[in-house]
Amino acid sequence: MKPRIDIFIFADALGWALASRRRFAENLLPLRRRCETLLGYSSTCDPTILTGALPSAHRHFSFFIKATQPSPFAKLRHLACLPEIIAGHHRLRNQLSKFIASRHGYTGYFQLYSVPFSKLPYLDYSEKLDIYEPGGINGGQATIFERWEQSGKPWARSNWRLPDPENIAHARREIEKGDVELLYLFTARLDAVMHRHGVEHPAVEAAFEHFATQLQALADLASRHYRDVRLHLFSDHGMANVNTCSDLLPRWEKLGLKYGRDYVAVWDSTMARFWFPDEVSRRAATAWLSTQADGEILSDERLAGYGCLFPDRQYGELFYLLPSGSLFVPSFLNQRKVTAMHGYAPEHPDSAAAWLSNAETLPVAALTDIFPVMLAAAHA
Ligand SMILES: [Zn+2]
Known part of the structure; x- marks a missing residue:
């Protein structure tokens, strides 16, 4: 013994x-x-x-980030013209996820979720390697x-x-x-x-x-x-438990800012993260988001307190967080409502x-x- x-x-x-x-x-x-x-x-x-x-030191936060080098998903823009019913099909996305992971040598957990094919060419993936393995x-x-x-x-x-x-x-x-x-x-x-x-x-x-x-x-x-x-x-x-579905994403898209030109964003289930090329679009986005009742903008002080103020803004320059029990429907993670969720304050x-x-x-x-x-x- x-x-x-x-x-x-x-x-x-x-x-x-x-x-x-x-x-x-x-x-x-x-x-x-x-x-x-x-x-x-x-x-x-x-x-x-x-x-x-802390996250700011280990540099892991959420899966999708703005690409700063040529996006590993650049070729997927050809799939942007697929009808939504096919593009959103989970079997297609699972097969594609496996194909991309093996082609790029990703050893970690990799899943395309519901990220629109038209947005993927602007994005990169943060967890490329198996976090349980050395390196x-x-x-x-x-x-x-x-x-x-x-x-x-x-x-x-x-x-x-x-x-x-x-x-x-x-x-x-x-x-x-x-x-x-x-x-x-x-x-x-x-x-x-x-x-x-x-x-x-x-x-x-x-x-x-x-x-x-x-x-x-x-x-x-x-x-x-x-x-x-x-x-x-x-x-x-x-x-x-999820008791509120937020349609902030379709409302945001009616604002007139163009993805890839005026901003890049990732819509996680409970949090949206934005990057801007200039002050004009940043100010327009901040002004609009701060008047929406769905959730709140997280200040840099708050992000720093959470250990999530990433020095190079790798995970976003502006974070918008929903309150507990709310869910973006749709988001880049899910097309439909999910019964319970995490990822709140x-x-x-x-x-x-x-x-x-x-x-x-x-x-x-x-x-x-x-x-x-x-x-x-x-x-x-
Ligand atoms: Zn979970």
């Missing part, structure tokens, strides 16, 4: 409000903290979890896995491309072998089920219950192979992430605090 294992379990979208309301896995994981999230999406939060760095972080930071490797302690982690049952089965096999002392389990099913059904639905309750059962079984299994089983469950952000109670553990660790109050705990486990 080995002396100790630290099992770090990432659960996409297991928000603090959701976990607290359900008293999720309270017996198994009695040490519980609200964990402040970041502005943005998993694409912002996960690199912070893996490196401990995958834009800012050059080492991930926790490189640090674990350097520590000499045996470790293992999930493959984020695989569904939860396969990753949980892999974690169980590693525990049964009894070699690893550090384990990182990646799960994303709660996020998918809540996006589809909303945060309160029988399918969601069932998914939470099933997850709790699997965690208990994992802990039981580990206690048969290790004397000290330290279990840490954490998330990147929360989730909120990080200070909103529904945005907060969770840290749930059975062991005393360094204090965790924000996503940046998770990396030091994972690092300390390698040197315990």
